[in-house]
Amino acid sequence: MTKDQIADVLREIGVYLELTEDSPYRALAYKRAARTLLHWPHWKLPEDLGDIPGIGEKIAAAIREIQEKGESELLERLKKKVPPQILPLLRLPDIGTKVLRILIKEGYADIAQVVEGARNRQIRKLPGLGAKTEKALLKGIEILEKGLEVMPIALAWPLANELITILQEWPEVNKIALAGELRRGVEQVRSIDIILNLTTDSERLVQRLPSLNLFKEIKGQDKGKVVFVTHFGIDVNLFTVPEEEWGYWLVYFTGSEAHFQRLEKLLPPEKKEFKQEREVYQSAGLPFIDPEVRETGEEVSRVKEEGIRLASDQDMRGDLHCHSTWSDGGSDIAELVSMAQQMGYEYLAITDHSQSLKIAGGLSQERLMAQRAEIEKIRGRLNNFTLLHGVEVDILKDGRLDYPDEILAGMDLVIASVHSHFRLDRHTMTERVSLALKNPHVDILAHPTGRLIGMRQPYELDVEAIIDLAAVTGTYLELNSSPDRLDLSPPYLEMAKARGVRICINTDAHNKDRLRDINLGVKTARRGWLSPEDIVNTRTSTDLLKLLEKRQ
DNA sequence: GCCGTTTTCGGCCCGACTGTTTTCAGTCG
Structure with a gap:
């Protein structure tokens, strides 16, 4: 666990404390500690955590626990007190922990119930809430539901990099690379896509996945493909491919779909033996097209006409x-x-x-x-x-x-x-x-x-x-x-x-x-x-x- | 939960805006 990840757990504890405790100050202490950690200028934390301002006996113990076990017992305990399906509402503008507390207290347990309550004009009747809050909820939920299935790049990017750093050390892994939307730099991604060439069969890899800190459960398994869910609520797709077709599949799994379809028409039919991505584009008679501009398919003709020189x-x-x-x-x-x-x-x-x-x-x-x-x-x-x-x-x-x-x-x-x-x-x-x-x-x-x-x-x-x-x-x-x-x-x-x-x-x-x-x-x-x-x-x-x- | 020497208790980053409120509390930087 990096200090930033520890900070995130502390912040989460703070949020849950705000939702469950009457006094805001315990929550404040955890949130402040999280901020301090985030701003801590060194990768390594000092031996004696108590030396850090704002971190006393209890929070120091919590940090140690997170470092050692990867989770916090306090957080797990607090989570049980809050219906999980209602939490995403915190991301809405104008909706904070206080509003959410009232909703929880009044028995609202998921977003569907909140929507119903808002439509029936019940929420404005709750003590401390009014018509504006009701409106803010309805409007916010509409936007939220569109975005619920995706993860912002700010979270997905470090997660993917951490994952790759760990996986590439495994003896089962010969070659590994990031693919998919994340490689293209899409702002909100649906999954983390990684392609691998293995030294063994994929079964050995699957057996070992649960040892990952962020692993939650296997979601699906197919030949050449393993999908698992992380504790962060995002799917990781692992695609295993033969080494001699590495370049082809890297292009394929990086996408976009539209880009690949356009490109495919320029490739010799059925041929998949490209060790490098560059060979794929060469074979199509194109200069290399950087992943970040592989979107609509139009870029294929654009680079032909204008060439391409992107900043790096x-x-x-x-x-x-x-x-x-x-x-x-x-x-x-x-x-x-x-x-x-x-x-x-x-x-x-x-x-x-x-x-x-x-x-x-x-x-x-x-x-x-x-x-x-x-x-x-x-x-x-x-x-x-x-x-x-x-x-x-x-x-x-x-x-x-x-x-x-x-x-x-x-x-x-x-x-x-x-x-x-x-x-x-x-x-x-x-x-x-x-x-x-x-x-x-x-x-x-x-x-x-x-x-x-x-x-x-x-x-x-x-x-x-x-x-x-x-x-x-x-x-x-x-x-x-x-x-x-x-x-x-x-x-x-x-x-x-x-x-x-x-x-x-x-x-x-x-x-x-x-x-x-x-x-x-x-x-x-x-x-x-x-x-x-x-x-x-x-x-x-x-x-x-x-x-x-x-x-x- | 953390902190401190004008406090070991009683505070807790500052200020504006806005909503629900009629004198204040929640949200947001």
């Missing part, structure tokens, strides 16, 4: 959005810089929050200047690495920015973003963001739509108008690589590219390890057909500085 991880030379301990980050500036250097970057911008975002420890103007001093000190020790002093300034409700222009003018880099008043109507929101774009000090608009995949809809915003405006003002739009954001999404990336708007792929990392999340951002960029030249932070440090200077 190796093209990235820096990150222009991350948070340090000065605001709500978990690593200090020196740690962030050191990680960026390890990743082979040439530059990094520290961009902590601005003053009005109190909960995130937004910096007052005085603190911002104090941070400048620290940055300059660290700069003095750096060779061949550019450390920029930036800021993520809040776009206030009326479109003004959270610092005066004089302050912004003095920054190396200014990122503007929305963190409050999410529910303005489309016109007002578009005006608000436009105003920020028109400020000449703003270099980048961060997470432009504010969506959280599978959790929060984007706010009402005319993104097309924003892209058009960005083309005029020369503002860069961010592709935020935080796995639950991936914002802008591929269709907008393509639109931006077509209109000459440059994209900046940033992690928005809140601790040094998260700087590595750039990979999902790059994957998303590839889905939007972005080439290195469409992306700002593929530039060398010299070119980047020139670009930023020109914008001043």
Whole structure:
């Protein structure tokens, strides 16, 4: 169990405590401990967990238990007190633990009952709830039911990677690779698809699967295919294929279906003996088509006409959005810089929050200047690495920015973003963001739509108008690589590219390890057909500085 | 459940918005 997974169990305990206990503070303690762990800047936790602030005797014991057994007895006990089918309602906007508590208390045990209660106007009669909550439930459930069968990439991606890391060590496994929607970078996936070449028959593999931490049960078994369910509620499909047909089946199981069908027509009939994926495309008379753009089938003719050169991880030379301990980050500036250097970057911008975002420890103007001093000190020790002093300034409700222009003018880099008043109507929101774009000090608009995949809809915003405006003002739009954001999404990336708007792929990392999340951002960029030249932070440090200077 | 020296009890990240409420509580960053 990684510390992030432990944090997730603690958070879950917190949620269940909120649902079952009268006093909110025990729950708060667990949630706070979860956050602390998540932000803990080292992979290894200290020997004495009690040294970590917010973790005392009980929670330390809980962490040990989770580390050793992979589960928590307290959590299992709490789970028994809550009807499991009603829990997904927590993901709905405006529905939190308090509303859910009332519903549970009143005997609602699953979503169907809640829908019925809402339709019959019974829910508004419950103490503490009203017509608006009833409406929010109905509307939310409608969206939820569409999304219930899928898992956001933010969860599925690490899960799949962990699984592959474990499986490839097994003696039964000769070759292993990720396939399916996840390999293509689809935002919400229906399953984790993995293809394998085995040294034994698949029976041996099946016998061993229950030893996996995340294994729940075998769901189905067919020749060449094993499906099992994980504790995280997602299916894992394991496809076993012969080594000499590896390339063929990797293309087949990566999909999409439409892509494969289109491709198949160009292949010699019946031939499956392709050891490498590249050979499949070669045989079809095509350049290699990257998995991320294998979608509609149209890409087959598109690469024939236009060729293909998508950005890759190796093209990235820096990150222009991350948070340090000065605001709500978990690593200090020196740690962030050191990680960026390890990743082979040439530059990094520290961009902590601005003053009005109190909960995130937004910096007052005085603190911002104090941070400048620290940055300059660290700069003095750096060779061949550019450390920029930036800021993520809040776009206030009326479109003004959270610092005066004089302050912004003095920054190396200014990122503007929305963190409050999410529910303005489309016109007002578009005006608000436009105003920020028109400020000449703003270099980048961060997470432009504010969506959280599978959790929060984007706010009402005319993104097309924003892209058009960005083309005029020369503002860069961010592709935020935080796995639950991936914002802008591929269709907008393509639109931006077509209109000459440059994209900046940033992690928005809140601790040094998260700087590595750039990979999902790059994957998303590839889905939007972005080439290195469409992306700002593929530039060398010299070119980047020139670009930023020109914008001043 | 955790924390602390102005507290070993009585607080618990801040502030705005909104819904259900008529003076406050839940949700969301």
